[in-house]
Amino acid sequence: MRVTVSRRAHFNAAHRLYRKDWTDEKNNAVFGKCNNPNFHGHNYELIASVTGDIDPETGYVIDMKILKDIIKEEVEDAFDHKNLNIDVKEFENLNPTAENIVVVIYNKMKAKLESHLDLEVTLYETPRNFVSYSGE
Amino acid sequence: MRVTVSRRAHFNAAHRLYRKDWTDEKNNAVFGKCNNPNFHGHNYELIASVTGDIDPETGYVIDMKILKDIIKEEVEDAFDHKNLNIDVKEFENLNPTAENIVVVIYNKMKAKLESHLDLEVTLYETPRNFVSYSGE
Amino acid sequence: MRVTVSRRAHFNAAHRLYRKDWTDEKNNAVFGKCNNPNFHGHNYELIASVTGDIDPETGYVIDMKILKDIIKEEVEDAFDHKNLNIDVKEFENLNPTAENIVVVIYNKMKAKLESHLDLEVTLYETPRNFVSYSGE
Amino acid sequence: MRVTVSRRAHFNAAHRLYRKDWTDEKNNAVFGKCNNPNFHGHNYELIASVTGDIDPETGYVIDMKILKDIIKEEVEDAFDHKNLNIDVKEFENLNPTAENIVVVIYNKMKAKLESHLDLEVTLYETPRNFVSYSGE
Amino acid sequence: MRVTVSRRAHFNAAHRLYRKDWTDEKNNAVFGKCNNPNFHGHNYELIASVTGDIDPETGYVIDMKILKDIIKEEVEDAFDHKNLNIDVKEFENLNPTAENIVVVIYNKMKAKLESHLDLEVTLYETPRNFVSYSGE
Amino acid sequence: MRVTVSRRAHFNAAHRLYRKDWTDEKNNAVFGKCNNPNFHGHNYELIASVTGDIDPETGYVIDMKILKDIIKEEVEDAFDHKNLNIDVKEFENLNPTAENIVVVIYNKMKAKLESHLDLEVTLYETPRNFVSYSGE
Numbered sequence: 001m002r003v004t005v006s007r008r009a010h011f012n013a014a015h016r017l018y019r020k021d022w023t024d025e026k027n028n029a030v031f032g033k034c035n036n037p038n039f040h041g042h043n044y045e046l047i048a049s050v051t052g053d054i055d056p057e058t059g060y061v062i063d064m065k066i067l068k069d070i071i072k073e074e075v076e077d078a079f080d081h082k083n084l085n086i087d088v089k090e091f092e093n094l095n096p097t098a099e100n101i102v103v104v105i106y107n108k109m110k111a112k113l114e115s116h117l118d119l120e121v122t123l124y125e126t127p128r129n130f131v132s133y134s135g136e
Numbered sequence: 137m138r139v140t141v142s143r144r145a146h147f148n149a150a151h152r153l154y155r156k157d158w159t160d161e162k163n164n165a166v167f168g169k170c171n172n173p174n175f176h177g178h179n180y181e182l183i184a185s186v187t188g189d190i191d192p193e194t195g196y197v198i199d200m201k202i203l204k205d206i207i208k209e210e211v212e213d214a215f216d217h218k219n220l221n222i223d224v225k226e227f228e229n230l231n232p233t234a235e236n237i238v239v240v241i242y243n244k245m246k247a248k249l250e251s252h253l254d255l256e257v258t259l260y261e262t263p264r265n266f267v268s269y270s271g272e
Numbered sequence: 273m274r275v276t277v278s279r280r281a282h283f284n285a286a287h288r289l290y291r292k293d294w295t296d297e298k299n300n301a302v303f304g305k306c307n308n309p310n311f312h313g314h315n316y317e318l319i320a321s322v323t324g325d326i327d328p329e330t331g332y333v334i335d336m337k338i339l340k341d342i343i344k345e346e347v348e349d350a351f352d353h354k355n356l357n358i359d360v361k362e363f364e365n366l367n368p369t370a371e372n373i374v375v376v377i378y379n380k381m382k383a384k385l386e387s388h389l390d391l392e393v394t395l396y397e398t399p400r401n402f403v404s405y406s407g408e
Numbered sequence: 409m410r411v412t413v414s415r416r417a418h419f420n421a422a423h424r425l426y427r428k429d430w431t432d433e434k435n436n437a438v439f440g441k442c443n444n445p446n447f448h449g450h451n452y453e454l455i456a457s458v459t460g461d462i463d464p465e466t467g468y469v470i471d472m473k474i475l476k477d478i479i480k481e482e483v484e485d486a487f488d489h490k491n492l493n494i495d496v497k498e499f500e501n502l503n504p505t506a507e508n509i510v511v512v513i514y515n516k517m518k519a520k521l522e523s524h525l526d527l528e529v530t531l532y533e534t535p536r537n538f539v540s541y542s543g544e
Numbered sequence: 545m546r547v548t549v550s551r552r553a554h555f556n557a558a559h560r561l562y563r564k565d566w567t568d569e570k571n572n573a574v575f576g577k578c579n580n581p582n583f584h585g586h587n588y589e590l591i592a593s594v595t596g597d598i599d600p601e602t603g604y605v606i607d608m609k610i611l612k613d614i615i616k617e618e619v620e621d622a623f624d625h626k627n628l629n630i631d632v633k634e635f636e637n638l639n640p641t642a643e644n645i646v647v648v649i650y651n652k653m654k655a656k657l658e659s660h661l662d663l664e665v666t667l668y669e670t671p672r673n674f675v676s677y678s679g680e
Numbered sequence: 681m682r683v684t685v686s687r688r689a690h691f692n693a694a695h696r697l698y699r700k701d702w703t704d705e706k707n708n709a710v711f712g713k714c715n716n717p718n719f720h721g722h723n724y725e726l727i728a729s730v731t732g733d734i735d736p737e738t739g740y741v742i743d744m745k746i747l748k749d750i751i752k753e754e755v756e757d758a759f760d761h762k763n764l765n766i767d768v769k770e771f772e773n774l775n776p777t778a779e780n781i782v783v784v785i786y787n788k789m790k791a792k793l794e795s796h797l798d799l800e801v802t803l804y805e806t807p808r809n810f811v812s813y814s815g816e
Binding site for chain 3: 681684687739740743744
């Protein structure tokens with residue numbers, strides 16, 4: 001019986017979409033107002049979904065406290081109240097689009113989960129725009 | 137790395153569930169109060185989810201402005217503040233159940249997306265009732 | 273100790289904004305796409321808020337079952353799956369704007385509540401547009 | 409054309425996480441404050457998602473009234489305003505974790521659905537913690 | 545310039561509506577299924593709203609960290625994962641209706657706020673039922 | 681009959697809480713992680729609530745299109761995808777706390793509304809923290 005267990009979390013961050021190796025004109029043409037050099041920001045909402053068998057001893061797929069701690073260490077402590085472009089090393093040379101952020105979060109969290117567990121991460125950049133990634 | 141990018145939109149419309157080729161009795165028996173001949177209506181909420189590879193140049197699966205424009209042209213301009221049974225040609229001979237509406241929206245949007253992109257459409261008829269279709 | 277007790281409910285309806293005594297041109301100029309002669313519709317969400325003293329016997333301001341029944345009889349049975357302009361007598365000669373609907377609902381519900389209780393009604397026409405009225 | 413039709417429902421219940429065959433110390437170590445011997449409780453929110461072909465006659469995958477009735481009989485009447493550990497026979501010897509509850513609900517509902525229909529059940533224990541199961 | 549600052553929080557608890565000094569028949573007649581002797585439960589959502597002048601030094605009405613700490617000490621630590629009837633002394637002889645709970649929370653929090661600040665507490669027993677109290 | 685008409689809107693922005701005339705130590709002590717010199721950000725959600733008499737001609741308190749346009753010009757065009765500290769002149773010498781932002785928005789919008797209309801503005805900095813101001 002494979003059950004998916006999901007936990008919602010959130011962090012606030014500033015970011016800017018642009019590539020250092022492009023001209024201002026090209027950055028503006030492609031990224032529009034998301035390229036504001038003074039940054040803008042979001043309340044990111046995250047859903048981490050872990051799939052595995054129910055442990056017949058505990059009735060848990062994963063202890064929610066373990067999942068909460070992984071989210072706290074890998075996502076909240078790393079990204080909350082940060083400027084993604086300046087303060088987070090993963091985005092030093094990677095454009096912090098929602099797509100790239102969700103892949104970074106997936107990779108950080110997957111490395112901390114027991115290997116028999118599957119992971120999907122959904123990231124809301126706004127209540128209207130969101131992305132998801134499951135390592136495929 | 138296949139990532140899913142989702143965009144939420146909405147439209148308001150009137151509709152009535154019935155078949156022209158059925159008697160009033162049969163329409164009432166099958167569709168109940170949804171068969172009110174004077175129509176009723178909904179705030180439809182839509183989630184369009186596009187899956188594809190991240191473009192390493194931009195960090196996008198699809199530019200959200202392109203997805204917004206497709207939703208605007210194919211869904212909002214076509215259905216918003218309309219009577220689905222009378223004003224929308226796709227439902228001239230098709231009962232506008234949530235199931236049929238979501239398939240119509242999927243087909244209209246899929247035709248405008250680059251062919252390497254997958255699409256899933258979720259349509260909320262009310263916050264409690266919703267349907268989804270991914271072309272399978 | 274005056275406490276406010278609120279109950280959420282919903283109904284789906286079709287409507288059209290227009291005045292019979294105006295020309296088509298004037299109706300279009302003032303009400304725009306809300307004047308579609310074939311109607312459009314909404315999922316109306318309602319919050320009825322009743323304020324009064326806590327009954328020291330029961331610990332209730334009002335038994336929630338009584339409030340639910342009043343909402344059912346005065347709002348849901350009267351408006352759900354209806355065309356407000358055609359099927360609801362209060363709007364025979366009254367334009368069913370959100371403002372006018374909330375006043376009609378307030379008056380219907382207030383008449384059924386014990387007179388020492390205050391009432392406020394909030395009506396969501398969409399998740400983004402809503403109105404409220406408390407009899408002032 | 410396989411479409412998924414989803415219906416949202418809810419029930420309120422008390423529960424306690426523990427195993428009768430464990431010591432108090434072990435129950436506390438594993439289940440923490442969820443092991444309060446006097447119970448705690450939740451507003452459980454449920455999404456039942458049924459996948460099948462659209463019936464070309466009605467435009468329905470399943471009549472929503474049938475789905476509502478199955479949810480009412482198998483979930484709401486059985487669990488609402490109950491103590492899951494004491495009042496619900498399925499949890500007499502099964503720890504009522506969210507994972508175990510969602511499997512019980514899936515099995516009860518699946519038995520009432522026509523066999524050609526697939527089912528997925530998502531259960532929110534809180535707005536931040538939820539589980540889902542589709543019989544795999 | 546009087547501004548209202550609101551903070552949302554939550555706790556899970558079991559409870560039962562009844563009066564020790566009433567017969568079972570009377571408790572059942574008045575409180576219905578909320579009188580289950582084995583308890584039921586809720587995810588209570590709380591909004592604490594503090595009104596006062598903006599401090600021109602900080603731009604704050606109240607430091608949100610102070611408000612968070614008061615909510616944690618007076619509400620979350622006291623009520624979360626508890627049985628309100630058994631584990632919480634305020635309800636030893638007070639029926640834990642939503643109305644009575646919101647007054648108890650108001651009184652506990654008001655005593656910890658600087659006296660020039662006004663307080664309103666809104667308590668959601670379910671997403672559909674909620675109460676509020678501001679000390680009037 | 682005084683009715684309140686509310687409209688929801690949103691904007692994304694970066695900001696930093698600090699005072700230029702304070703030392704880094706004092707800014708850190710008072711504003712904590714909100715004082716990140718590289719900024720962080722939010723999806724601000726706004727509710728503008730306008731109270732007035734229903735115009736018996738139109739059934740409107742205010743034409744929602746007028747309210748939408750005022751929000752667009754005074755709030756969205758001014759703040760969306762901006763750095764509040766750097767790009768918005770009102771915060772050149774004013775700390776952009778939620779309290780100060782809501783007062784600035786109130787003043788900008790009130791100046792554009794007909795004088796007989798009352799205004800209240802509620803601003804969500806996150807889904808858990810929000811402020812409101814009505815000019816009192």
